[in-house]
Amino acid sequence: MSNVLPSIGPIAYFSMDVAVDSGIPTYSGGLGVLAGDLLRSAADLEVSMVALSLVHRKGYFDQRLDSQGNQLESPAEWSPEKQLSRVGPTVSVSIEGRDVRVAAWQYLFTGITGHAVPLLLLDADLPENNAADRGLTDFLYGGDQRYRLCQEAILGLGGVAMLRALGYSNLQIFHMNEGHSALATLALLEEQMGSRPERSVSENDIEAIRRQCVFTTHTPVPAGHDRFESSLVYQVLGERRAAMLTGLQLMNGALNITELALRFSSFVNGVSMRHGEVSRSMFPNYRINTITNGVHAATWACAPFAALYDRHIENWRNDNCYLRYAIGIPLCEIRNAHEQAKRELLHQVRWRTGNQLDPEVFTIGFARRATAYKRGDLLFTDLDRLKQIARQAGAIQLVYAGKAHPRDEGGKEVIRHIFEASAALASAVRVVYLENYDMDLGKLLCSGVDIWLNTPLRPQEASGTSGMKAALNGVPSFSVLDGWWIEGHAEGVTGWSIGDAAETENNSAIEAASLYEKLEQVILPLYYKEPEKYARVMRSAIALNASFFNTQRMISQYVRNGYALAGARIMRTLD
Numbered sequence: 001m002s003n004v005l006p007s008i009g010p011i012a013y014f015s016m017d018v019a020v021d022s023g024i025p026t027y028s029g030g031l032g033v034l035a036g037d038l039l040r041s042a043a044d045l046e047v048s049m050v051a052l053s054l055v056h057r058k059g060y061f062d063q064r065l066d067s068q069g070n071q072l073e074s075p076a077e078w079s080p081e082k083q084l085s086r087v088g089p090t091v092s093v094s095i096e097g098r099d100v101r102v103a104a105w106q107y108l109f110t111g112i113t114g115h116a117v118p119l120l121l122l123d124a125d126l127p128e129n130n131a132a133d134r135g136l137t138d139f140l141y142g143g144d145q146r147y148r149l150c151q152e153a154i155l156g157l158g159g160v161a162m163l164r165a166l167g168y169s170n171l172q173i174f175h176m177n178e179g180h181s182a183l184a185t186l187a188l189l190e191e192q193m194g195s196r197p198e199r200s201v202s203e204n205d206i207e208a209i210r211r212q213c214v215f216t217t218h219t220p221v222p223a224g225h226d227r228f229e230s231s232l233v234y235q236v237l238g239e240r241r242a243a244m245l246t247g248l249q250l251m252n253g254a255l256n257i258t259e260l261a262l263r264f265s266s267f268v269n270g271v272s273m274r275h276g277e278v279s280r281s282m283f284p285n286y287r288i289n290t291i292t293n294g295v296h297a298a299t300w301a302c303a304p305f306a307a308l309y310d311r312h313i314e315n316w317r318n319d320n321c322y323l324r325y326a327i328g329i330p331l332c333e334i335r336n337a338h339e340q341a342k343r344e345l346l347h348q349v350r351w352r353t354g355n356q357l358d359p360e361v362f363t364i365g366f367a368r369r370a371t372a373y374k375r376g377d378l379l380f381t382d383l384d385r386l387k388q389i390a391r392q393a394g395a396i397q398l399v400y401a402g403k404a405h406p407r408d409e410g411g412k413e414v415i416r417h418i419f420e421a422s423a424a425l426a427s428a429v430r431v432v433y434l435e436n437y438d439m440d441l442g443k444l445l446c447s448g449v450d451i452w453l454n455t456p457l458r459p460q461e462a463s464g465t466s467g468m469k470a471a472l473n474g475v476p477s478f479s480v481l482d483g484w485w486i487e488g489h490a491e492g493v494t495g496w497s498i499g500d501a502a503e504t505e506n507n508s509a510i511e512a513a514s515l516y517e518k519l520e521q522v523i524l525p526l527y528y529k530e531p532e533k534y535a536r537v538m539r540s541a542i543a544l545n546a547s548f549f550n551t552q553r554m555i556s557q558y559v560r561n562g563y564a565l566a567g568a569r570i571m572r573t574l575d
Helices: 030-044 145-165 184-193 203-210 230-237 239-247 257-263 273-282 303-312 320-328 331-353 383-392 409-425 439-448 466-472 508-529 531-546 551-574
Strands: 011-015 049-054 062-065 071-074 085-095 098-110 116-123 173-177 213-216 227-229 254-256 267-270 362-367 396-401 430-434 451-454 477-480 495-498
Touching (some): 011 030, 030 116, 085 145, 145 227, 145 230, 173 184, 213 257, 227 230, 254 257, 303 320, 331 362, 383 396, 409 430, 466 477, 466 531, 477 508
Parallel strands (some): 011 049, 011 173, 049 116, 213 267, 362 451
Antiparallel strands (some): 085 098, 227 254
């Protein structure tokens, strides 16, 4: 892939969570990891960009699990003062009629050429604010609806104010990663309006904002889109802003934050081919494109595979498309690199849990946010069948990880069910659940298991990126055909499907039967009896999937298709 991209003016990228590293807990899962990977590739490709998020001083949460799998949560506290630099002045955001002061901390994503993309983390923990307001930027996805709307006001309204205060006056594009930052459009509209009354908003004013805005939606189910009751909007944002939203016909009893972002964006995209289709059916009045997610290859390739690519594929870090040439790497070297990664994972499993897993045993990995629709316990539908498969087709061991949101009782129940299954399976199938899933643990898991399992209810997997990380490390996927896997799946070549693409209804019993049948009759015999053929699947996963499902390709598509489209409209207006 050429590093020469269209010349685009500075871009502001907004995301409620961004994954920097495990020591800076400003992310909860896939959305934040995706944002961090996009910014890393933007730095690699020298895209002119600045990013905004919140500082989340108490993180998402630290997870501990008791012997029954009950999740215990505590704040993931950290000190930005010790790791980041403070930049610029403070700005003011009006919340409930009060001026809440907001400062910014800066982290720099530095690319392979030395180009830097700054991330500004907004912080309300200032002495001039009252005690309650000082905590507004503490918890990621915490608190009640009021707390969430206050946070979205700080990110959107405060983010635009901070950019202006820092001298970013020539920004051409404002990219909203999910709807949490949609209030940035309101700030831009207020700039456009100047001193004119809110009732004088015209279609020309709206179009002027649309020309500047790009929106990525990640949520394929209506319940996942933030909605705030009108009374709360009036309370938090004030009568003038609420009246403007009402006048724009964006608030009829409640404000749907996704509708706000859609209304004011000239380019909108879903995050996989299938998710784009689902989003168009959810929002039929808007044109929704597709840019499938990816991962930052240099970040997620474990040390043995990075060294392997360095030996065989010149320039793979500069241009991830070159990973296509992994098809020429000798199979023995693929296997050796994987064996090293697997030993490191099992070493960490023993260090973290005391459980000694067998490096010779087929190891299945599953690490996702613990929530009901991801069906982390589908593999345990029939424990007797699973035991029989392990006895007759080949030994199995399982490594799980994932946090449930503190208010997601269904997700917590999934974790408890996995613990119950682990006890029932006893020594027939070894199961370990690693607590406090983070970036470091994710890299170990995605590279060290023998197959990556994914079992979502369709079409609720918008994209998924963990399987992409696995493919980068030669680990095939075994997944329901949803999200990115519809595009990455080639049966028996890059991995295996669970169920049939032609199925239109979810049926857990049928999918569990498919899972067991394919595991018993295809995957385990291939792994144990024909290891060279299994290694070919591993190699093809790299060559076919890792070479495409990366954020270099993804950011290039944003620049060429999303930013360039909006930027061209801006230039036509200036002309």
